[in-house]
Amino acid sequence: MAPLHVLLLLALSAFCAGSALPGLWLAAAHAALAPSAAPHPWFEPVSWKPRSFVAHSFATREETDHIIAIAQPQLRRSTVVGAGGESVVDTYRTSYGMFIKRHHDPVVSRLEERVALWTKYNMSHQEDIQVLRYGNNQQYKAHFDSLDDDSPRTATVLIYLSDVEEGGETTFPDSEWVDPSMGEKLGPWSPCAKGNVAMKPKRGDAIVFHSVNPDGKTHDKHALHTACPVLGTGVKYVAIFWIHTLPFRPDQLAAPQEEEEPLLPEECVDADPNCPDWAAAGECQSNPGFMRGGATSLGNCRKSCKDCRVCRPDDDECRRDNRVKAGFLPINGPGFF
Numbered sequence: 174m175a176p177l178h179v180l181l182l183l184a185l186s187a188f189c190a191g192s193a194l195p196g197l198w199l200a201a202a203h204a205a206l207a208p209s210a211a212p213h214p215w216f217e218p219v220s221w222k223p224r225s226f227v228a229h230s231f232a233t234r235e236e237t238d239h240i241i242a243i244a245q246p247q248l249r250r251s252t253v254v255g256a257g258g259e260s261v262v263d264t265y266r267t268s269y270g271m272f273i274k275r276h277h278d279p280v281v282s283r284l285e286e287r288v289a290l291w292t293k294y295n296m297s298h299q300e301d302i303q304v305l306r307y308g309n310n311q312q313y314k315a316h317f318d319s320l321d322d323d324s325p326r327t328a329t330v331l332i333y334l335s336d337v338e339e340g341g342e343t344t345f346p347d348s349e350w351v352d353p354s355m356g357e358k359l360g361p362w363s364p365c366a367k368g369n370v371a372m373k374p375k376r377g378d379a380i381v382f383h384s385v386n387p388d389g390k391t392h393d394k395h396a397l398h399t400a401c402p403v404l405g406t407g408v409k410y411v412a413i414f415w416i417h418t419l420p421f422r423p424d425q426l427a428a429p430q431e432e433e434e435p436l437l438p439e440e441c442v443d444a445d446p447n448c449p450d451w452a453a454a455g456e457c458q459s460n461p462g463f464m465r466g467g468a469t470s471l472g473n474c475r476k477s478c479k480d481c482r483v484c485r486p487d488d489d490e491c492r493r494d495n496r497v498k499a500g501f502l503p504i505n506g507p508g509f510f
């Protein structure tokens with residue numbers, strides 16, 4: 174006996190063959206053959222200032238849970254670009270985040286492909302995916318995504334990975350709804366989002382907004398946006414796809430590196446057997462970025478630099494302290510999911 178989806182497909186092909194409904198046939202075949210694809214995505218424009226659209230039911234529950242599961246162990250205080258161009262921790266942005274490498278696994282690739290189909294930008298224009306987690310009162314104040322260079326971030330796609338009861342909206346402080354009644358339909362809004370085009374985090378939904386004008390060069394001032402503070406006990410997870418006008422670091426795609434198992438901040442280890450000698454030679458002080466780590470990297474010699482404690486496997490408190498000391502989210506904390 175053939176599996177149910179094959180029988181369904183055969184029946185559909187007999188029904189649609191020769192009919193004037195190739196679109197229906199394709200959609201039905203897609204639904205039958207790809208049960209894990211998003212169930213019934215539907216799309217609507219929300220604003221022309223900035224150009225922004227929502228895709229309801231863009232990702233499935235399996236996909237959103239999968240992304241959260243990859244992200245959780247690596248979540249670390251988010252950074253902003255400092256005065257000297259370096260990444261720094263700042264109260265302007267208080268979420269925790271991490272990056273998932275492009276094409277990390279088949280689920281990630283499927284989402285990348287869906288984003289490419291929706292935005293009409295080839296997958297090669299996407300950066301690694303940034304996953305962010307916002308707990309109570311965490312936010313990212315108003316900012317632009319398009320950085321000034323030869324290949325700006327022209328579009329941003331946000332896939333919401335969790336539902337948030339109150340707050341946490343992505344909002345555009347200088348914006349206009351396509352139709353003012355949309356604001357009433359999609360509300361109520363937290364004080365931060367009220368009066369502006371905004372989107373509530375709803376698991377599986379996605380928005381896209383464009384930061385560059387249709388001339389392909391000038392920046393759209395309406396693309397200024399804010400991640401409003403999450404209120405109450407909710408937790409917001411979001412996956413961000415930044416899309417450039419030109420392929421992003423094409424050399425990385427042409428010669429993909431074997432992904433290394435990331436170091437876990439709760440483990441107090443040296444990544445190099447030379448660490449004890451380097452530490453004895455004063456490298457923890459003279460070469461802190463490599464030895465002890467920085468805002469975006471875990472040090473290679475944390476054990477020898479005495480930046481962590483070697484924990485017994487059952488000592489959760491010790492492991493948690495190591496995470497916090499290195500700027501990571503304490504995954505056993507209350508309210509974590």
Ligand SMILES: O=C(O)CCC(=O)C(=O)O
Pocket residue numbers: 305313318331341342343344398399400401411413
């Ligand atoms: O979390 C959001 O809603 C938006 C995040 C964002 O704008 C960013 O990280 O650049």
